[in-house]
Amino acid sequence: MAVTFAATPRTQQESAPRPPRRRGRAARRTLIGWGFAAPATLVVVGLSIFPAVWAFFISRTKWNGIAPATALGWRNYERIVQDPDAAAAAKHTLVLTLLFVPGSILLGILIAVALNQKIRLLGFYRTCIFVPYVASAAATGILASFVFNPQFGAANEVLRRIGLPTQGFLENPNQALVVICLIALWGEVGFCAVIYLAALQDIPAELVEAATVDGASRWRVFLHITLPELRPVTVFTTIWQTITAMQLFDLIYTTTRGGPMNSTQTVVYYIYELAFQTQRLGYGAALAYLLFAVTLLLTLIVMWYSRRNGSESF
Numbered sequence: 001m002a003v004t005f006a007a008t009p010r011t012q013q014e015s016a017p018r019p020p021r022r023r024g025r026a027a028r029r030t031l032i033g034w035g036f037a038a039p040a041t042l043v044v045v046g047l048s049i050f051p052a053v054w055a056f057f058i059s060r061t062k063w064n065g066i067a068p069a070t071a072l073g074w075r076n077y078e079r080i081v082q083d084p085d086a087a088a089a090a091k092h093t094l095v096l097t098l099l100f101v102p103g104s105i106l107l108g109i110l111i112a113v114a115l116n117q118k119i120r121l122l123g124f125y126r127t128c129i130f131v132p133y134v135a136s137a138a139a140t141g142i143l144a145s146f147v148f149n150p151q152f153g154a155a156n157e158v159l160r161r162i163g164l165p166t167q168g169f170l171e172n173p174n175q176a177l178v179v180i181c182l183i184a185l186w187g188e189v190g191f192c193a194v195i196y197l198a199a200l201q202d203i204p205a206e207l208v209e210a211a212t213v214d215g216a217s218r219w220r221v222f223l224h225i226t227l228p229e230l231r232p233v234t235v236f237t238t239i240w241q242t243i244t245a246m247q248l249f250d251l252i253y254t255t256t257r258g259g260p261m262n263s264t265q266t267v268v269y270y271i272y273e274l275a276f277q278t279q280r281l282g283y284g285a286a287l288a289y290l291l292f293a294v295t296l297l298l299t300l301i302v303m304w305y306s307r308r309n310g311s312e313s314f
Contacts, residue, residue, distance in 0.1 A: 001206060043074030059285035069282070076286035084285060088262060089270040092177060097245040099181040100188075104241050105234060107185065108192025113222070115193065116200045126197075133190035144183045145170065170256055173263035178266055185249055188244060192237050199233040200226070235306040239299050246295055269293050 059076055063069035080086050115126055132140065147154045148169035156166040169179050203226065211221045249268045252258060258265035258273070265273075267287065275284030 025268055044296050052210045055285045056289060058282055059289050061282045062283045064279040065281050066279075072282065077290065079283065080287055080290060085262070085270060086266075086267075087266045089265050093246055093266045093268075095177060096184075096248065096279060097180055097242060099178070100184055100245040101238060101241045103181070103185050104189050104192050105237055107189045108196050108237065110231070111189065111193040112196035112200055113226075115197055126194075128303045129193050130190040133194075135187070137187060137250040138254050140183065140187045141251045144179075144186075144251075145255050148179055176256055176260060176264045179254065180248075180252060183255070184245070184248060187251070188241065192241070193231055195237055196230065199230050203229045231306070235302060239302050242298055242302070243295055246291065 024263070060071065060073060061069035061071050062076075081293070111129055112186060112257075115122065115129065121127075150166065150168050150171050153169070155169060159166055168175055170176050207225050208221055211225055216224070246266075248266060248270055249272065252264055252266060252269050253272075256264045258269050268291070271284045271288050274280045274287065
């Protein structure tokens with residue numbers, strides 16, 4: 001005996017087609033939404049996506065920006081492997097990244113912990129730490145070129161007064177890259193400090209109080225509670241500061257212009273020289289795409305490692 005169930009009113013209502021009036025309202029809302037989003041979408045497509053796609057096609061040509069382009073296929077990418085200047089620029093970028101990223105994270109944590117205490121003039125100190133990050137990198141580079149000038153700079157004046165030998169700083173090939181890193185740290189450490197300060201204030205106070213009641217010292221609380229809670233933020237700052245170091249340009253442009261003796265010529269500055277000084281736009285675009293691929297790969301590696309170790313933040 002077959003048993004049939006009559007459709008309930010709710011089932012009939014769900015299976016029934018949507019009235020034309022409702023469809024019209026949904027379509028109207030969609031059009032209104034796209035009307036608001038269209039200008040921003042056009043800006044993103046016109047100023048980022050389209051130039052990036054166009055640059056990829058340029059990277060497969062030989063073009064000076066004026067004469068007709070000559071198709072080269074993948075030869076520009078093959079030439080990068082044999083270019084000693086590109087290898088030197090990659091080495092300088094790697095050294096700068098290895099110095100800058102751990103230094104900015106370590107200083108950011110220490111400054112954030114210090115600014116998280118109840119002290120007088122706390123707002124003033126926080127402002128002083130963050131102001132260099134807000135300031136223009138070009139202005140920071142110009143100011144630093146005066147401070148580290150070997151002849152009349154303030155840094156050598158301090159060394160003279162305390163009886164230490166003066167240094168070449170930005171004019172010494174062995175010191176220039178380290179000085180650039182110090183200047184970059186001065187300008188960027190405020191960002192890390194603010195991010196870590198916000199993360200410290202989000203740590204549950206119950207965890208710290210419970211550990212203190214159990215007899216844990218301040219160092220053990222910091223080592224076993226604070227640092228593990230800061231892991232997701234550390235992943236974010238590591239990725240952000242790595243991208244910042246690998247794309248550092250304006251600071252180098254306003255201080256050393258890649259000198260002395262190309263000792264501070266990074267990949268981004270080398271791309272600038274190729275594209276806008278020697279008009280080798282195709283080769284410069286190929287090197288830019290290779291830098292993008294390396295940056296993306298490093299970002300994915302950091303994200304994969306963080307998720308594997310239980311510090312997922314994305």
